[in-house]
Amino acid sequence: MPSLDDLKKRIKSVKSTQKITKAMKMVAAAKLRKAQENAEKGRPYSLKMQNIILNLTKSISDPQNAPKLLTGTGKDKSYLCVLLTADRGLCGGFNSNICKLAKLNFKKILSEGKILKIIAVGTKGLDQIKREYGKYVIKKFSFKDKKQISFDEAQIIGNEVIKLFNQDEFDKCFLFYNNFKNVITQIPQAQQIIPAEIQESKDKEENFISYEFEPEEDEILEDLLPKNISTQIFKAFLENAASEQGSRMTAMDNATRNAGELVDKLTINYNRSRQASITKELIEIISGAESL
């Protein structure tokens, strides 16, 4: 049975933890709104970009000579995985979920006897995969000091990916990030960015439009595809940022609630043992008086 003093101390410490988690929850909620707004604002750009590329690919005249970024190298030997995670912890399963999905894929790639290369963005993800897959990591990025990720950062990574591709370092590239669905649901995702995977929309098949291109299709594609990679990475960044805040908010909300429950339980314990000790003292006094 812990003493009254011990209980008092514990209650106090749990209460101060609760204060911290509550503050973090509030900060995350404020940041979430902004991040969510950004993610929503960023969606049209990547969507329209995909659309243009889709239209371009449909009307490309000579698929044999199409840029390799679109069609792939024709090989299926080595894979580049870009792992996007947060730089900060205390956000529930956010980082672990991405890593879990990534590890599953890593395992599959390796078991098929293919070469695996990893670019880790964000320190938390790197920490989680370091032990098992540390030797496959070829590059790591961290934008910890940046308050908000801008398109420039996405471009840095995009350029790196393209540079490696041009050096024939890999055949396929995957992007791992959390897709922000709503505050409590974030879905970890693996997106293939090289060769470009373009979702065909269903109803647009019929009204195929023949475009005028200036300059030639191939040239436009060559200009557009690298941009598309940066755009997709940027989109992933934005989704990730919103997911991180959402995930942190729910995690901290839970933590606050749990701390509250714990305080209640400890307070009951405290009162009970206080009462017990008073009763004990009373009995001692009464029995002392009786024996006189």
Place this chain on the structure above:
Amino acid sequence: MSEKFTVEIITPNKILLKSEAYEVIIPSYEGEMGILKDHIPLITFLKPGLIIIKDSEEKKYFIDEGTVEFVNNNLLILTSAAKNVESFENNFVEESIKSAEEHLKSSDISDKERYLISNKIDVLKDLRK
């Protein structure tokens, strides 16, 4: 109103502009290009220059690069950064010229880049006046 079509300028961060216009002039890669209503579907990319949107008033945007799609009387301009000419900071033009000229001096750039950068300098110098 029937003479008008919609223009959208979209950057990675937000939709910068969505409005109507009866003519838009874009600095296409192979020369300036004026677009009117019922232009045939077009995809092209841009060199550094000015987008001029003509409506009841004229709006000018400076862009570094971009991609344009025109379809069904909807002009879509995707660019990583667009700046309204009126909202330029005092020294933005000067600084951009300076950094572009520096870049031009460095030796490891392709002819294509050289062309684009010198073009950018020309446009910026015009703006200065």
